[in-house]
Amino acid sequence: MSSIIETRLSPFGLYFEKSLKGLIKEIRNNNNSREQLMEFLNNELITYQKEINNITSTNTINNLIVKSNIILKLTYLEMYGFDMSWANFYILEIMSSKNFQQKRIGYLAASQTFYKDDDISILATNLIKNDLKYTFSNNINNTNNTNSVSTYKIGIALNGISNICTSSLARDISDDLVLMLKNKNPYIRKKTIIALFKVFLNYPESLRDNFDAFIDCLNDSDLSVISTTISVIVELSKKIPNFFIKISPILYDLLINIDNNWIIIRLLKLFTNLTNFEPKLKFKLLPKVLNLLNNSNATSIIYESINCILNTSMLDANDFSTAQICLNKLLEFLNSKDPNLRFISCSLFIKIGKININFILNYSNEVLNFLNDIDISIRLKSLNLLVGITNDDNLIDTVNILKNQLIVNEEKIVVNSNKEIKILIPMDYKIKIIKTIINLVSINNYSNVPDFNWLIDLLYDLVFITKDSLTTDQKELGILLGHQFKTLMIKVPDIRTDILVNLIKLINFKDIEKIPISSILPDIIWSIGEFSTLIDNCNDLITDLLNLNLKDTKPINYMIITLLKLFNNYCNPTSDSSIPTTENILIYLNSILEYLSPLSYSKNFEIQERTNETMEFLKISKEAIEATNEIPILISEVLPGFFNSYDLVPVSLDIQRNIFNNELNIDLDTPFLSSEEMGAIINESLLNTDTSDNQVSLLKSLDYDWDSDADSHSDFEIQSNKSLNAEDHVTENLLDVKDSNNHAEKVVKQKSDNPFILDSKLQTRSVQSTNSLFSSDNKPQSNNHQIKINNSLNSVVDENPSEPKLHKKITVLTEATLPNFSSSTGILTTEISSLSLNPASTKDLTKKKKKKNQINLNLPNKLESFDFKNNQITNAIQDADLMELEELRQKFKSQANAERNAQENINSDNDEVIIIKKKKKKTKKKDTDGKEKKKKKKKAKPAVDTGPKLLTQNPPNII
């Protein structure tokens, strides 16, 4: 009933729909809970939908009023995250209204809701074109009134274009817009330029054809027009810098003459883009930029100048004076009260440090101050700087500052004498701290560490702290810490016992397997096993390890071999006095077997393999003990042979691969024995079955072992390849080497009188450990190669003589490298290079260049990538245009010829003729130039060549 009254009253200017104000007030009333609000808003939406669909009145003006009101409310509701694409058509309707207010609402709604490639923008094309045209005629009528309604209508339409521009729209309006560049009103010129930017992006031909007209805007009388032009050029120069190199003199003049800060900043940005493309520019620019830097009071200009210097590699790695100027300015920022300036100076410090780390060496105090900043985000950034300023003197202090921040969750900082501010120290900051600490100590092969006992304590503390303070699982951190322990174990022999003590402490923590960094466990377990010779009571450790309740596959995997190693050292202690009795051996043997037996059914292939190998070996040993009641050879000699033959030395990443890539020429394909010889040997061994039962079972089990070994080796190969590809640690590799060595040795020992064909993979792996296996008559090449490696290993294992530290007595082993390889740099150097000068910066540069190239290519592609149909249409249209052009050109030609003939007839002056000819030549040249340019830009469409330029240029030249 009421709705009928409402509709009847509406012709009299009375409306009962809720106004926007009403809606907002109701929203505020319904704001008690989120559910209530959502319910209310949903109801509102449904009402609006009904209202807008049910408009039946024939009075279009009133309809529009109602609709625009609803659309305005919908636009408001859009901020609450409602989808209003269903109303797109109504928005279009309002956009086409002649009422200024409604048009404004329509365009606002359109720019808020139209998604870029929406179908609706195709419909909008005509509308926008109309809006521009409609106002054109209007504008011509009252050209004197520069601020007429039409001006603002154009303004609104141009705004709309800049928000919803598709390639078809761009093509259709590009010519209109270019014409509007000549409009008398700077307001329109300004907006046109920005709208043109979108057109250029979507329709690159427009830029090509109207480049000069566009650049002319730099000479505009209105400052904001110049400003917007530069804005657009900056943006375009990111994508096609080569296009703007030629106007750099104009831009340089602007930079010198203009004193508007906004424009200067954008010019600096522009030159940053251009200089990265054309490095020659920087010599001319640097004095001017430094001048700006020194004389400007505006911080944003100083910031931009420094940015410009740093981003364009104007700052040479050896140019200490320029760096000093920048750093002096930064120091002012750094001590400023404004946190923004501090943040900015911090990020600029990092950039300077990347160019040459020596620039910031003397600023350690300033950098350390960053670490105590109120703002965590500044601290977070400054962590990247620490690598640059730490040395062996301040390392401990620096790390202590960091460590203290790890412990607390909340920090109180006193500001302005009395005020106290509490800051929460977030988790990601703590994680970053730990990573930074690890990076700091391990840099340059631990050359900054003054005291390794301190380092061990530090690492232990880190594990302890992270164990409690982290809440979420931090796999990465655990792996990092684990690697540190393992690397130290291998590289610093003198402190192995100390580390071992700490590791055993860690293992005995309650619920160590459940801490957030439980991923540290594999490395701990491995380290304990590998250096178990240093432990006297391995038997107790075995019990401890067996009590661990491991769930993850990775630690279990390491556990199996570690148990075997411990068992080995228990049975074969270094001092003869402590050799255990057979009863005791059996006890531990049984408990290990008990632990292993469920694992032999593990779903993890590798665990199953390792378990079965180990179990078979232990079972045989057990039988032997039970049979003879004394320690069998298997345990006393074979078992140590698995592990103790060689010392472990650090090896560079990739070195194994390099051996085969560069240095050696080994035939891996030819088997040691031909298949006939093999068969003979196998037959022989089968014939010799009159040996004891024990031996037969041994043989069988060994056969089995052999197969599984081969398999697991191939498995290792895959694993190690993975680790080579991924960023991994040296020791990861080491481990694989070691393990595979173990297997190889095992094979060697067990099979020394039963040779088999070694497949290539296995041989790859066993190369380093092959001593007795390959007799010289079998494999001379492999023997040669082996000597080489051993030599190289031995030569580098010694203390690194290049850095003699007086107060450092502890030897740090460097990774073994092959002498001739320049490529095997190892992981540490890659870590350093993140802050060292050249690799990083050049990388950045090449990256940038690549990017540019891509975008360069993109420009012509842009059109093609849009919509193929559209493209064809363009082609068709352009072809048609071309035909017309051709006809016109013919006409003009004939006209021109006629006129020229006439002229020649009238005054048969020779000079005149020559001049005309010259002119003609020139135009021709221009044409060909133009053609070339266009061809370069757009190979896909050679037919487009003859642009409208021809038409406009030819006749006036001739006439």
Next chain:
Amino acid sequence: MTQIKYMILASRQGKIRLMKWYIPLTQKEKAKILRNLTTTILSRKPKMCNIVEYSDHKVVYRRYASLYFICGITAEVDNELLILEVIHRYVEAMDSYFGNVCELDIIFNFSKAYDILDEMIMCDGSIAESSKKEILFTMSNMDVMENSDNLDRVLS
């Protein structure tokens, strides 16, 4: 050019008062950004800096009374200080337009707030006009036009 990815006005309670996207995003992405940004920025203390790194870009924000003005910009390309200046100019322009602007003004006249923003920043967040005077002049002219349009309608 200062390329602003988006401009968001959020109240201290995390309510969105105005948002303008200069890059095409889906409704879902927008919602995610809004959610993340409001929580991170509202939790920041007054003494902290106004620049936050968020996913692949930087966010510059500034607080005026109960309103946070939040701008997403491209990292390494844009001048953070300039953006702060842009935000300030915008607030100044609104202040003069509404006369001592408060949050309620922006809520009830959100379309005007958008219009002022449109006069300052155009497509892809390039600054079209930095002069407050110019913006206010344009705005008042447009308002006069609206009113005269309405007058015409009543008279007809």
